[in-house]
Amino acid sequence: MKKISIGLFLAAIATAQPASPTKALSHFIHAVDDLDTTLAFYNNVFGLxxxxxxxxxxxxxxxxNAPGVTLRLSMLALPGGMRLELTHFKGLERKAGQAKYTDPGAASAVFYVRDIDTAVANAKKANAPIVTTGGGPVEITTAKGKARSIILRxxxxxFLQLIQETPGAGAPExxxxxxxxxxxxxxADATRxxxxxxxxIELTGSxxxxxxxxxxxxxxxxxxxEFRKLSGVIPGPPASVEFTEFRGVPRTKFHLRVRDPGAPALCIQVNDETATIGQMKAAGVNIISKDGEIVDFxxxxxxIFVEDxxxxxxxxxxxPAPQGGAGKNKQAK
Known part of the structure; x- marks a missing residue:
């Protein structure tokens, strides 16, 4: 009887544990100057x-928070269930911007490729600026050992970082x-x-x-x-994420309006938006959406849009989760 009672007690405790505020990463976002141009780049360079x-x-x-704006977009399906949303806003003025890699707010997608030389050749043919000093891949240390890598725009x-890596079993073509x-x-402290x-989203690092x-x-x-890093995983589909803090180099925080070409974003599904946004407002987080209010979509x-x-x-x-099944990531875009 005691064993059964203890088991029920422990099960009740486990059930009572609060769920993480984050349910899933839906996709990451990149505002573009011209959708057709950017789509052609990803197709020609990476076959996406x-x-x-x-x-x-x-x-x-x-x-x-942009009265009169209209939106044209494309959602690119990526390996591992990841998705990249390219957004092209029209109907009002926009101001494009580009960060240095060392600037807070700079964003990069990391593409693990079978053949980095082919990808770099395609990128150069498309006139993609190379960020890496020397203009070619360098050898870096990854969790799987040494690898060749390069960063381009x-x-x-x-930013796009390419890492040459032998794919695991079941990897897509x-x-x-x-x-x-x-x-x-x-x-790092504020980001964590x-x-x-x-x-x-648990972030750890030295x-x-x-x-x-x-x-x-x-x-x-x-x-x-100098630099230090935090890393973690955003749930379902699991997405590895890394944040790097630099010092000893001039830095300018990079922030663009949602509609401005070059503006990055993450789209995250939460379990209780009212509670999550309430906590953010109480902490002084900048709310971007009109009047700081959650929008019925x-x-x-x-x-709602906020600024990290x-x-x-x-x-x-x-x-809400669809009837008869588990909730899915946002598919409205």
Whole structure:
């Protein structure tokens, strides 16, 4: 009887444990200057394809706090269930911007490729700017050992890191077989407090700084620059994410409006949006959407844009689970 009671007690405790605020990463976002140009780049360089379409949801101006704006977009399906949303806003002025890799708010997609030389040749043919000092791949240390890597920009200045890696069993076909995310942070403590404290995304890393010359060459930073990292996993589909803080080099926080070409964002589904946004407001987080209010996006979805401590935009949304099945990632775009 005691064993049964103890078992029931422990089960009750487990059931009572609060769920993480974050339910899933839906996709990452990149605002473009011209959708057709950027789509052609990803197709020609990496073989990634997407279909452009007008997105006519009337709530977009409220969500982006941009009265009169219209939206054309394309969602690129990536390996591992990852998705990249390319957004092209029209109807009002825009101001494009590009960060240095060392600037807080800079964003990068990390593409693990079978053949880095082919990818680099394609990128150079497309006139993609190379960020890495020397203009060619360098040898870096990864969790799987030594690997060749390079950083370049797409047509809108968004960073793309390529890492040559032998794919695991069951990896999809094509040169790009795995994707992760990388961002530059202003301060490790503030970034951890936001993503772990407010969103439940566990970030860990050493407090010590490194001067690894290969890393500095990779990101195009001058000698003497130091850096430290935080890393974690955003749930379902699991997406590895890494934040890097630099010091010893001039930095300018990079923040663009949602509609501005070059603006990065993450789209994250949460379990209780009202509670999550309430905590963010209480902590002084900048709310981007009109009047700082959650927007009814239709179909039971409610969403809002906020700014993280590093200047990056986050779209945070909640939607009810469909009847008869588990909840799915946001598919409205």
């Amino acid at each position: 394809k997407g279909n452009p379409s007008d997105f006519t949801n009337p709530a977009v101006p409220l969500l982006t 797409d047509p809108d200045g968004f 094509g040169n790009v077989h795995r994707v992760s995310l990388a961002y530059t942070m202003e301060n 407090a936001f993503y772990t404290g407010k969103l439940g 407090a010590a700084y490194s001067k690894d010359p290969a890393m500095l060459q990779l990101v195009g930073a001058p000698a003497g620059t 239709g179909g039971g979805t409610h969403t 401590p590093n200047g990056m935009n986050l779209e945070i949304f909640e939607r």
